[in-house]
Amino acid sequence: MDFEVTFQQGGFIEFEETGMYPRHILFYSRKLKRNWRFKMIGETQSGVLKLNKISAYRYVFSTDLSCKIQAIGEGDSEWYEPEYIVNEMRD
Numbered sequence: 280m281d282f283e284v285t286f287q288q289g290g291f292i293e294f295e296e297t298g299m300y301p302r303h304i305l306f307y308s309r310k311l312k313r314n315w316r317f318k319m320i321g322e323t324q325s326g327v328l329k330l331n332k333i334s335a336y337r338y339v340f341s342t343d344l345s346c347k348i349q350a351i352g353e354g355d356s357e358w359y360e361p362e363y364i365v366n367e368m369r370d
Contacts, residue, residue, distance in 0.1 A: 280308075281310045282306055285305040285364070285367055286302070286305075286344060288300055288302050288367070288369065290369050302319035304338075315328050319342070322342050324341075327351075336350055346360065346361055
């Protein structure tokens with residue numbers, strides 16, 4: 280798998296409206312030429328990455344910058360851990 284994962288924190292516009300800095304998880308696959316972006320709700324989050332409205336991958340992400348991704352299909356594959364996760368702080 281060729282996923283790049285970014286944990287993005289901050290953003291002034293939403294901070295002005297809510298008083299809290301937003302946190303997002305960004306996934307990118309060069310092979311699939313596809314991006315996914317999810318709002319981080321708690322300390323650990325799990326979900327599904329879809330391709331053409333069909334669940335293709337499962338993920339589990341934690342704010343301690345650990346992430347696992349698994350392809351969904353016949354006989355579900357092993358969990359993949361990205362080599363690195365980018366931690367991005369925004370104003």
